[in-house]
Amino acid sequence: MNKSQKSMIALLGVLLVFFGFVIIRIGFAKPASTVKIAKIPAGEYDPAVWGKFYPLEYESYKKNATMALSPTGYGGSMKVQKSEQMPEINTNFKGMPFSVDYTEDRGHVYAMEDIKETKRIGPKSPGACITCKTPYLEKFYQESGWGYTKIPLTQLMDQVPSHGSISCANCHDPETMDLRVINPAFIEAMDRKGVDVSKASRQDMRSYVCGQCHAEYFFEPNTVRVVFPWDKGMKAGDMYAYYAEKPGGFVQDWQHPDSKTAMLKxxxxxxxxxxxxxxxxxxVACADCHMPYMRQDGQKYSSHLMTSPLTNLDAACGTCHTQGSAWLMDQVKTTQDYTFEVLHTAGQNVAHAHEAIKKASEVPAVNQIELANARELVRKAQWYWDFVAAENSMGFHNPDQSLNTAAQASEFARQAIESANRAAGINLF
Ligand code: HEC
Ligand code: HEC
Ligand code: HEC
Ligand code: HEC
Structure with missing residues (x-):
């Protein structure tokens, strides 16, 4: 090899390294972002520390402490008892803590405070309850795996400092700021549905981060693991069928003291x-409506005030809908009013069914087979009713399905009353 050949090879080598680097940069570059990534150490759960690097997101996150009523009269972030609007709640949840204390949800910064204060919690409550309240979940799961759910809740709460309510680390990887899910129950349930959450698209993650907490679950008996009952599908009927198979030995959340029925919450x-x-x-992701883009000093960022989109309709819906905020507000309000009417009636019918079954069971020669049938029907009716009542948007997230589910609840309640009448041999209702 002569001298010029050697320098040619050296030059080629340099070029190869250079262009290789350029190609890697282009190929692996993240979507354009104005955010400079600061490497926050793993295990940092204090949002104020994250806020030093991401002040716009942090300032909007702190606004989750504001409290307001929703302009439509449903939802909102005031801590009001849900039974004021729907007194049937007190009958339908008799014998379990939701009949004593069932308040409207409010901002994420209150999650730890509210779980400490709620009358639904007692010294026997399991650690599993902490799952959706704090980023310290990551630490507890790293230390004990699913075992954390068996540790008494009060013991885990003592390990969560005052900054420990839901925050950045619940949804972001501290080093890369990529979205992430830390609730193992969500990851496992999606896995059973054939979805690998670690490979999810960015748009899917914009809903998964919320879905890890805003979802139906139960605690598996003995292990106290948190399980999402999604194996048969995502609708009320699918989950009812799933629970009918007594997953992991799970039969009921509680027994209703009047109808003596094994109930689900x-x-x-x-x-x-x-x-x-x-x-x-x-x-359309949760974040599209609940975390609209904002602008401040020429910088674009996602609002981290996660509340009713009605407080900011133009930003929340205006990117896709051109009808204007008055039309949008009217759509939401109409959907919610219709849903509430059907739901309220359904809830009252369920309450009557509990009463009818109680009366039937007091009849000396009651037909036990019909009575059992009536109990099965009131269990089902209440599950369908609660599926819409416990959902947070009063029908908006899925208007026709919510109406359908509430209407079916009424029908099952009517059948339960008829069955109770047959069991008693007289018309009780
Ligand atoms: C198309 C827009 C849109 C999408 C997408 C959306 N929401 Fe909503 N959400 C709304 C509206 C509108 C309401 C009703 C607000 C009200 O009543 O003030 C609402 C209400 C809520 C509430 C109750 C708020 C309150 O004031 O109590 C919660 C919680 C919620 N949504 C969570 C979610 C989650 C989690 C997702 C994704 C799985 C999601 N939303 C997807 C528009 C949306
Ligand atoms: C409940 C989930 C959740 C929490 C809690 C949360 N974020 Fe986010 N964050 C998101 C979502 C969703 C996006 C949009 C990401 C995307 O579209 O890729 C986002 C985007 C961001 C971005 C990228 C720029 C932007 O504004 O779109 C930064 C930086 C950020 N968040 C910082 C924070 C900080 C700091 C905290 C805590 C004070 C925090 N986040 C808490 C869900 C969350
Ligand atoms: C770690 C669990 C967790 C995650 C993640 C989470 N939430 Fe929540 N969210 C809660 C809890 C718990 C409450 C009720 C807090 C309370 O009432 O003290 C709540 C309350 C809310 C409310 C009611 C606030 C109000 O002003 O009425 C909205 C809206 C909401 N969440 C939307 C979202 C959206 C959108 C996402 C994803 C971007 C999300 N949440 C992610 C647990 C979570
Ligand atoms: C990211 C885009 C996007 C955002 C943000 C969005 N929507 Fe929509 N919306 C759609 C699409 C897509 C449809 C389906 C029908 C269509 O193609 O027009 C739809 C349909 C609707 C409908 C008719 C169907 C139904 O479910 O009742 C209403 C009402 C509606 N949106 C209201 C809202 C409101 C209120 C908001 C804000 C809180 C909102 N949307 C935010 C994209 C969006």
Whole structure:
């Protein structure tokens, strides 16, 4: 090899390294972003520390402490008892803590405070309850795996400092700021549905980060693991069928003291209801409506005030809808009013069914087979009613399905009353 050949090879080598580097930069570059990534150490759960590097997001996150009523009269972030609007709640949840204390949800910064204060929590409550309240979940799961759910809740709460309510680390990888899910129950349930959350698209993650908490779940008996009952589908009927198979030995949340029925409690199926609705199916993410883009000093950022989009309709819906905020507000209000009417009636019918079954069971020669049938029907009716009542949007996330589910609840309640009448041999209702 002569001298010029050697320098040619050296030059080629340099060029190869240079262009290789350029290609790698282009190929792996993230979507254009105005955000400079600061490497926050893993295990940092204090939002104020994250806020030093991401002040716009942090300032909007802090606004989650504001409290307001929703302009439509449903939802909102005031801590009001839900039973004021729907007194049937007190009958339908008799014998379990939701009849004593069932308040409207409010901002993420209050999650730890509210779980400490709620009358639904007692010394026997399991650590599993902490799952959706704090980023310290990551630490507890790293230390004990699913074992954390068996540790008494009060013991885990003592390990969460005052900054420990839901925040940045629940949804972001501290080093890359990529979106992430830390609730293992969500990851496992999606895995059973054939979805690998670690490979999800950015747009899917913009809903998954919310779905990890805004979803229906139950605690598996003995292990106390948190499980999402999605194996048969995301609708009320699918989950009812799933629970009918007594998954992991799970039979009931509680027994209703009047009808002596093994009952189920639905927990906020927001993700499920959205996923089967118009927006969910069109790929419109939770963050599209609940975290609209804002602008400040020429910088674009996602609002981290996660509240009713009605407080900011133009930003929340205006990117896709050109009808104007008055039309949009009217659409939401109409959907919610219709849903509330059917739901309220359904809830009252369920309450009557509990009463009818109680009366039937007091009849000496009651037909036990009909009585058992009536109990099965009131269990089902209440599950369908609660599926809409416990969902947080009063029907908006999926208007026609919510109406359908509430209407079916009424019908099952009517059948339960008829069955109770047959069991008693007289018309009780
Ligand atoms: C198309 C826009 C849109 C999408 C997408 C959407 N929401 Fe909503 N959401 C709304 C509207 C509108 C309301 C009703 C607000 C009200 O009543 O003030 C609402 C209400 C809520 C509430 C109750 C708020 C309150 O004031 O109590 C929660 C919680 C919620 N949504 C969570 C979610 C989650 C989680 C997802 C994704 C799985 C999602 N939303 C997807 C528009 C949307
Ligand atoms: C409940 C989930 C959630 C929490 C909690 C959360 N974020 Fe985000 N964050 C998101 C989502 C969703 C996006 C949009 C990401 C995208 O579109 O790729 C985002 C985007 C961002 C971005 C990228 C720029 C932008 O504004 O779109 C930064 C930076 C950020 N968040 C910082 C924070 C900080 C700091 C905190 C805590 C104070 C925080 N986030 C808490 C869900 C969350
Ligand atoms: C770690 C669990 C968790 C995650 C992640 C989470 N939430 Fe929540 N969210 C909650 C809890 C718990 C509450 C109720 C807090 C309370 O009432 O003290 C709540 C309340 C809300 C409310 C009611 C606030 C109000 O002003 O009425 C909205 C809206 C909401 N979340 C939307 C979202 C959206 C959108 C996402 C994803 C971007 C999300 N949440 C992610 C657990 C979570
Ligand atoms: C990212 C885009 C996007 C955003 C943001 C969005 N929508 Fe939509 N919306 C759609 C699409 C897509 C449809 C399906 C029908 C269509 O193609 O027009 C739809 C349909 C609707 C419908 C008729 C169907 C139904 O479910 O009742 C209403 C009403 C509606 N949107 C209201 C809202 C409101 C209110 C907001 C803000 C809180 C909002 N949308 C935010 C894209 C969006």
């Amino acid at each position: 639905t927990q906020h199926p927001d993700f499920e209801t959205w996923s089967t609705g118009t927006h969910g199916k069109a790929g």
